[in-house]
Amino acid sequence: MSLFTSNRERLLWFCVLAVMVAIYSTLGLAGRLAEVLRERDLVEALFAFGFLLVLVTILGSAMKRRPGRREIWVTIGVTAVYGMLLLRVFLSPQERTHLIEYGVVAVLIYHALIERRRNGRNVPTPALLAVLLTVLLGWLDEGIQAFLPNRTYDVRDIAFNVLAGLMAVVASQALAWARRRRG
Template sequence: MIGWGWIAAYTLLLYATIPFARTWLNFLRNMLGASFSFWVNVSLALVGVILLAFFWISQTLNRKQWIALIAIGLAVCLFMSEMGIPEERIHLLEYAGLGYLLVWAFRSRYQNILLYHRALGLVLLIGIGDEVIQGALPNRIFDLRDILFNTLGGTAGIMVAASTFPSTEVLDRVEG
């Protein structure tokens, strides 16, 4: 079970990288040139392949869970392909991880749909906190679109968690 210490550490890592992320991304963009977006896509695809391999090796998913996982992955890929700015794609991945971890943490307390609502609410609050910090920095700006992307990424992570965990009330209702 994922503890709240892991959630705090993950959130602090997200927040701690804010002052340096733009500089780091600009360095990579200058180094990679026109292929920067390509390498962001390759990196994100690699993360997806590693996750699929993890679920495949663990052999914990049934057919319906695999279908749900692949459908979510395809929807995320389609959405990401429409995003013009590579950094926005990274937001989705960061907050998908957070959403997934939050469902794990809330599962120890809730066994119904309330756990997903709480996870989504906390993703939203952490995403707002992310943007407030960015708004306070001289080289960054507060952007409502980023809050939307953070929340969409968190939602994708929550959906992956809902589709890959052993039966819950939500999955039982969908299947039954």
């Protein structure tokens, strides 16, 4: 029996691994990188650029598949919520980063689990499992930070990982719902 049910599932899990390696590999550098970005007043511009990239990705996806009205409205709603959190709410750059990083992780895990279920494997609640796995990976991230001299274990960061996972999976489910009900 193969570990993966399809090439798509394998790719999604590989992407999860790649994102987690990227996150964990910056643990020692994150403080210095944030400092350099602050010194050059690039933090806000970088987040705005990241948000713009997300918008372009969403629009590119929409152009491929002529979305219905519900999908457009759900996309606008999701974009507004993320935009408010990332661009307007007074979160530190690290907290914003958690929302992005672990949101991506959650969506990738969720879609990998959905693909697995679609191919006949028993995955009882993909959404809940995706959030739990995301939280576990974020908790591991914080656990590693407890042992690094320039980092600290922060329960608040774990809370942001939970929020990121929940928001991303709920947004993904809402978009899937809207796609199923074209119109």
